[in-house]
Amino acid sequence: MKVLITGADGFIGSHLTELMATSGYDVRAFTYYNSFNSWGWLDTIEKGILNSLEVVAGDVRDPNAVRHAVAGCDAVIHLAALIAIPFSYIAPDTYVDTNIKGTLNILQACKERQTRVLVTSTSEVYGTARYVPIDENHPFQGQSPYSATKVGADRLAESFYRSFELPVTIVRPFNTYGPRQSARAIIPTIITQLLSGSKQIKLGNLSPTRDMNYVKDICEGFLAILKCAKAIGEEINIASGCEISIGDLARDIISQAGVTCEIVCDEQRLRPEKSEVERLLGCNEKICKLTGWKPSYTFSQGIAETIEWFKNEENLKRYKADIYNL
Secondary structure (H helix, E strand, O other), X not given: OEEXXXXXXXXXXXXXXXXXXXXXXXXXXXXEOOOOOOOHHHHHOOHHHHHHOEEEEXXXXXXXXXXXXXXXXXXXXXXXXXXXXXXXXXXXXXXXXXXXXXXHHHHHHHHOOOOEEEEEOOHHHHOOOOXXXXXXXXXXXXXXXXXHXXXXXXXXXXXXXXXXXXXXXXXXXXXXXXXXXXXXXXXXXXXHHHHOOXXXXXXXXXXXXXXXXXXXXXXXXXXXXXXXXXXXXXXXXXXXXXXXXXXXXXXXXXXXXXXXXXXXXXXXXXXXXXXXXXXXXXXXXXXXXXXXXXXXXXHXXXXXXXXHHHHOHHHHOOXXXXXXXX
């Protein structure tokens, strides 16, 4: 099977590209075009795997580039998106263009040949939990411009399934962490400050809870859903079914790192009150029932691997621990 992965140069995308390339798939990796000819995190993977890929640079906002990338593929896993919530307060237009229009371009291109497509959602579309665990029937709440654009993209995907019988699945990962994650995420924020020698870890609100999932488990979830014909037309959570507060998460990481430091609240890192998602705890019954998927990593195991990756000086120097990354 020839599979296009959009956002292959990003955090989850690069891990998924590696997994699929080593699982016998013919992978075309769609990366964001830039004049440096950088393929993002793909530049860091094993050369043997990298050489097996067909890498195509472009922009999901451009329908012609998308049509060219989709051509000849049996399936598409659409991961390309703008994901940082704080930056969505500043640049909502860009999020609409990338997350909604970009998804529309993917759906239109897939419609031409009825290409199987997995559209990546986010647990942020649920907003603060109205009940837990959050299943796929939970109401949607656009508590940030980012989450609102992902709600819009999801509903576009649904419409293409219902209107044109496009074989779509909406895949909804809960909070993902691991090596290569962007600096704006909570776990890299904590680890990079720790490893840079800071005696104070600056964070935002410590009380919200999250359902944390190691990136390798999330990628296995995508692969399981791709293989499952019964997943077509469905919205499917990938979640651990466990929750942890940001404060406890930080204390766990500090303990694993074997250091002593203080956790302080940095006002600029706080979301607006009505925008903060206070609780996320996902239900994974649907994916388990449909595919047999289940997490392989405990939180402690995943954090240990993540810390080890960041301890590599070549990896750590890519991050700016001394500034707040939007």
